[in-house]
Amino acid sequence: MAASGNTSDVFAPWNDASATPLIRFEGVTKRYGDFTAIDNLTLDIYEREFYALLGPSGCGxxxxxxxxxxxxxxxxxxxxxGGKDISKVPPNQRPVNMMFQSYALFPHMSVAKNIGFGLKQEGRSKDEIAQRVAEMLTLVQLQEFAKRKPHQLSGGQRQRVALARSLAKNPKLLLLDEPLGALDKKLRERTQFELMNLQEKLGVTFMIVTHDQEEAMTVASRIAIMDKGIVAQVDTPAMIYEAPKNRYVSDFIGDVNFIEGTVTAQQDHEITLQSAAGQDFILHSDKPLAISSTAWLAIRPEKIAVSKEPPEDRRNKLQGIVDDIAYSGSISTYHVRLSNGDLIKAQMTNQRRLSNRAITWEDNVWLSWTDTAAIALTE
Known part of the structure; x- marks a missing residue:
């Protein structure tokens, strides 16, 4: 489901002033004694969104x-x-279902009976339950496993059973609490795309809690970055990554380098930032910054080029020595030590075999980037 762009078929109800949110948190605070877990939080979540809550442990x-x-x-x-206050509505009467990290499957029940359990509790007829269970088994592609017990399934299959059980009652909203945490990396990545396809096919609103940045970036239409009970930023994955509002958000999503400096000039959208070492950097900013104010240049490692010769066509450049190299198969991350002792990370794709790498440890190198590669942050 697309979440950014300018075409008419883009899914972005949050940009439509006439759109009504499915879920609204209005000034919500949750305290446990003297501890505030959620602090005066206001959020809107729209129908058919795949909404991610992302943050460190204990953020709320x-x-x-x-x-x-x-x-x-x-x-x-x-x-x-849906516009109705549910604060006093008990859990079993809310149009919401929740899928837990542990899956909470009944070990003595078959896959089919696990999926139909909620429907049976509602007093549905046997024929109705059987029909709905069959639909769910087809949806998650587990038809041939209907009579098996949970212990006879793989982790990925158990995850799909739990998902089918959560969707069987046709909830308006499905809550997923770290649903893929128990899966290995490859299975987790494959299941992320299965979840996205399933959510788009059903049109159900999904809200996922995760601490996995890549997972949130992959599945979500929007991400809410949380910090100590407040929301630091809500935006699409692309905007969270490319246009973070502050250093916390920038640092939480992916790797980033910060260079602190003073704004010395601004013309239109072009900013000149002077570091403590007296070096000028050029970057673009959509908002005006006060002359002599403090700001931080933030740049992602993959936007920095590494070369042995000084680049002639770039105004933003630094010289340093390769302190360390982290090899990750498709990419290598270079840790470059500057003359003032600071470390800058730069990433490059490994287009050559490792033995033919042009840059190695202790090499003197130049780091450079374009004028639009970095952003200016004021907090």
């Missing part, structure tokens, strides 16, 4: 999920689904 993302599911009650504020 799981608490937010539990408030929405009804397992916790807000200390202050309101939570609305």
């Amino acid at each position: 993302k799981t608490t937010l999920l539990r408030l929405l599911a009804g397992f916790e009650e807000a200390t202050e504020g309101r939570i609305l689904i």
Whole structure:
């Protein structure tokens, strides 16, 4: 599901002033004694979104999920689904289902009975349950495993059973709490795309809690970066990565280099930033920055070129010595030590075999980047 661009078929209801959110958190605060887990939080989540809550342990993302599911009650504020305040609605009466990291499958039940359990609890007829279970088994491609017990399945298969059970009751909203955490890397990556395809096919709103940055960047239409009970930024994955609002968000998503400096000039969108060492850097900024104010140049490692000769066509360049190299198969990360002792990370794709690498440890190198590669951050 596309989330950025200018074409008419782009899915971006958050940019439509007339769109009504499916879920709204209004000034929600959750306290446990003297500890504030969620602090005066306001969020809108729209129908058919794949919304990710991302942040370190203890930032409040799981608490937010539990408030929405009804397992916790807000200390202050309101939570609305479809315009209705659900603060006093018990969990089993909310149009919400939750899939836990542990999957919580019943070990003594077959796959089919696990999937149909919620429907049976609602008092649905046997024929209705059987039909819906068959639909869910087809959806997650587990038809031939209907009679097996959970212990007879792989981790990925158990994950799909838990997903099918969560979707069987046709919830408006599916909450996923670290749903792929128990899977190995390759299976997790494959399952991410399965989740995306399934969510788009069903049109159900998904809200996922994860600490895995790559997972959030892959599956989400929008990401909310959380920090100590507040939301630092909500945006599409591309905007979170390319246009973070502050150093916390920039540093949390991927690798980034910071160079602190003073704004010495600005003409239109072009900023001149002078570092403490007296070196000038050129970068673009969409917002005006006050002359003599402090700002940080933020640049991603993959946007920095490494060369043995000084680049003639770039105004932004630094010289240093290769301190370390991290080889990751398709890319190598160069840790370059500057004359002032600072380390700058630069990444390059490995287009040659390792033995033919042109740059190695202790080499004197130049780091350079274009005028539009870096951004200016003021906080």
